[in-house]
Amino acid sequence: MLPVIALIGRPNVGKSTLFNRLTRSRDALVADFPGLTRDRQYGTGKLGERPYLVVDTGGLVGDEQGLEGLMAQQVWRAVEEADAVLLLLDARDGVNLSDEQIAERLRRSGKRVRLVLNKVDGQDVDAVLADAFALGLGEPVAIAAAQGRGVRALIDRVLAELPPEQEAPEAGEDLEQGIRIAVVGRPNVGKSTLINRMLGEERVLAYDQPGTTRDSIHVPLERDGRHYTLIDTAGVRRRARVSETIEKFSVIKTLQAINEAQVSILVLDAHSGEVAEQDATLAGHIVESGTALVVAVNKWDGLDDEQRQWFREQLDRRLPFLEFAERHFISALHGSGVGHLFDAVEAAARAARTRVPTAELTRLLERAVHEHQPPLVRGRRIKLRYAHQGGQNPPVIVIHGNQTSRLPASYRRYLNNFFRRELKLVGTPIRLEFRTGENPYQGRRNRLTPRQQRQRKRMLRHVKK
Known part of the structure; x- marks a missing residue:
């Protein structure tokens, strides 16, 4: 599992700026006024060979109303999901009542919390450091996220405090233990129905209501003497349509499942008539992770020829970067085309383990x-x-x-x-x-043999004449 780092604090303390630094992206909107981040952002970063997930959250006011509001619920849900929490303070404003209330709740959470004093550029931070110490969360780390000062040392320290990840198994061990398959996609595209069809029994809750799968579920499977582990994840939903905090943060588990798996099956809904933005985003995460991929276009049986041609064109237009992946057009409900998915998974796993001299x-x-x-x-x-x-x-x-x-x-x-x-x-x-690199032969002299030296002398005499 990738370690999860949550960024929390008052509005406008620089959480989104730090998020962009840690993920080397511009995914989080940044502007100098409070409350711009209404929802959480998530992204992946990497320090050396160690990857991690970062969650950027909305600003907390710290009073009762803010803590009980929907946005505050999202923030505290992020804290529950996180392995480490960074509480950001603004060196220009100093420590105020909101910071104290947030720190008090974090102390009770039992989470690993690191105080981060941001915007220290051009500031005399000694007085603020003393107030930050009084919050009882340890020694603050001073950074300037906008300029990148101190950010590398911060993430170094945070990751050093987390337990090391388990080493990935070797390729030979993969063959013995079977293939881990992550079944991912937007809610209600038929992921759980597909897993049930692959298993041949109702092992995963499947219901015609988006988001009925609340957590990642690992289901062992043996087929034709081969072992598999199917990972069903909660769907990735468009933020505007989500009201429950559990579904808000299911994307963390989806990304973790992708990184844990050896092959991802990306399930698309042909009946929707389009490849949605969330589909493309999720596909991008899979490619970025380096996981092998099979595309399963579900609910294919309900389309006529014209609709099928339209959806194929949508795939080519919206997902051109998935040209390496096999496409399978299936009906998870009725089972058509599902059996071929195992062959595609095996082929993708073999390709990912290829060794070439x-x-x-x-x-x-x-x-x-x-x-x-x-x-x-x-x-x-x-x-x-x-x-x-x-x-x-x-x-x-x-x-x-x-x-x-x-x-x-x-x-x-x-x-x-x-x-x-x-x-x-x-x-x-x-x-x-x-x-x-430099020329590997640079500096090496080609010494002539005695025979070559005599031949060279004869050639030089001939030239002189």
């Missing part, structure tokens, strides 16, 4: 460059020398050369598609890493 990858790189050369940069051709595999799940191909940082995105996409096509990788994303 360095010699073969280098030959493929030479072919790709021969068919379509890299562009010129300031009159010099970018040279790609050799490639080797840097990892699995997903496959990582490391390409060495010169000026690789100047390769345009279009050429990187060309290489990605070329390797995928030639290696016949279906169902898994691949990652390309580019490294620029």
